[in-house]
Amino acid sequence: MLHFEPKDLPQPQVHKIMLGGIAPRPIALVSSLSEDGIPNLTPFSFFNAFGSNPPIIAFSPARRGKDATFKDTYNNLIKTKECVVQSVTYDMVEQISLASTEYLPEVNEFEKSGLTPIDSDLIKPKRVKESPFQMECKVRDVMSYGKGGGSANIFICEVLKFHVAEDIFKNGIIHPDLIDLVSRMSANFYCRASGQAVFEVEKPVLKKGIGYDNLPSFMKLSHVYSANNLGKFANIEKIPDEDEVYKFINEIRESKLENYEPTEEAFFRYRKVKNYRYMLKALLDIESENHPKLKIYLEMTAKIALESNDIDFAWKTALYTEKFYSTNKIK
Ligand SMILES: Cc1cc2nc3c(=O)[nH]c(=O)nc-3n(C[C@H](O)[C@H](O)[C@H](O)COP(=O)(O)O)c2cc1C
Numbered sequence: 001m002l003h004f005e006p007k008d009l010p011q012p013q014v015h016k017i018m019l020g021g022i023a024p025r026p027i028a029l030v031s032s033l034s035e036d037g038i039p040n041l042t043p044f045s046f047f048n049a050f051g052s053n054p055p056i057i058a059f060s061p062a063r064r065g066k067d068a069t070f071k072d073t074y075n076n077l078i079k080t081k082e083c084v085v086q087s088v089t090y091d092m093v094e095q096i097s098l099a100s101t102e103y104l105p106e107v108n109e110f111e112k113s114g115l116t117p118i119d120s121d122l123i124k125p126k127r128v129k130e131s132p133f134q135m136e137c138k139v140r141d142v143m144s145y146g147k148g149g150g151s152a153n154i155f156i157c158e159v160l161k162f163h164v165a166e167d168i169f170k171n172g173i174i175h176p177d178l179i180d181l182v183s184r185m186s187a188n189f190y191c192r193a194s195g196q197a198v199f200e201v202e203k204p205v206l207k208k209g210i211g212y213d214n215l216p217s218f219m220k221l222s223h224v225y226s227a228n229n230l231g232k233f234a235n236i237e238k239i240p241d242e243d244e245v246y247k248f249i250n251e252i253r254e255s256k257l258e259n260y261e262p263t264e265e266a267f268f269r270y271r272k273v274k275n276y277r278y279m280l281k282a283l284l285d286i287e288s289e290n291h292p293k294l295k296i297y298l299e300m301t302a303k304i305a306l307e308s309n310d311i312d313f314a315w316k317t318a319l320y321t322e323k324f325y326s327t328n329k330i331k
Contacts, residue, residue: 045184249320
């Protein structure tokens with residue numbers, strides 16, 4: 001590990017390290033107006049949401065690194081107190097990067113970036129048509145820390161009106177694949193928050209999982225389960241008892257499966273296509289041969305069931321492996 005206090009490093013280095021470690025960050029594309037009515041459009045990734053009642057968001061146009069002067073967005077918002085904050089999608093990322101150029105205050109970044117201004121309903125700054133998620137905002141507070149380059153000026157804003165494209169919804173939620181957001185990382189890196197990059201973790205909201213500390217010790221000893229696997233196992237409310245496990249195992253043992261083959265080779269074929277039911281059946285059929293790797297194979301099966309969100313199957317398979325460990329009984 002590197003260990004340092006920020007006062008011992010030059011500011012640009014502290015900034016770089018923060019950008020690398022605090023990522024990915026959502027990007028606010030902020031549209032504001034100068035007192036003279038000149039439009040400004042700028043991306044800020046020191047940005048997030050902080051409450052929904054009322055809806056509060058904040059972003060920080062920091063002082064310029066090179067000379068500690070205030071950015072145009074800061075100067076505009078201190079005076080006019082209105083902005084539209086929009087989310088940034090993959091389709092517009094090159095244009096918002098262009099809008100981040102340090103143009104003079106009199107330059108309209110809508111024109112420079114080629115993004116399309118459209119009227120807002122409640123405030124004067126324009127919205128960006130290309131963004132599917134736009135928020136008309138009023139500045140509620142500004143909090144500044146420091147006077148040098150890179151020092152924070154946090155604009156805390158209340159959202160007065162949302163504009164959300166209907167075609168980014170699926171099953172009542174804004175779906176990551178449809179909104180296709182991008183976020184900012186360090187240096188020139190961005191991150192696309194859709195497709196393979198997106199995954200689900202079940203919220204432990206409506207139930208109380210047993211917790212890692214209550215997992216049977218033989219499961220924690222496994223070399224097959226990852227830390228994430230154990231975390232997911234620990235989100236169950238009640239561990240199945242021994243009777244449930246053996247009833248389940250017998251059902252699988254006696255099940256009739258189509259095109260099924262009871263061999264180790266077949267087990268690996270089933271593993272390739274993540275067919276954990278066939279994997280378990282094959283293992284139960286070769287169990288009598290006292291195969292030395294049976295424990296590991298059973299854990300591989302439980303892992304695939306777990307990662308396929310068949311938690312009950314995963315737990316019962318995992319508990320069945322206990323008989324191959326020399327530790328204590330199922331808890
Ligand atoms: C994706 C992205 C995120 C950025 N985030 C920030 C930020 O959070 N704070 C900041 O001060 N500058 C940030 N910048 C740099 C500003 O956009 C840049 O300094 C801009 O010229 C300021 O414009 P303005 O003077 O018109 O307000 C970011 C740039 C990009 C491309």
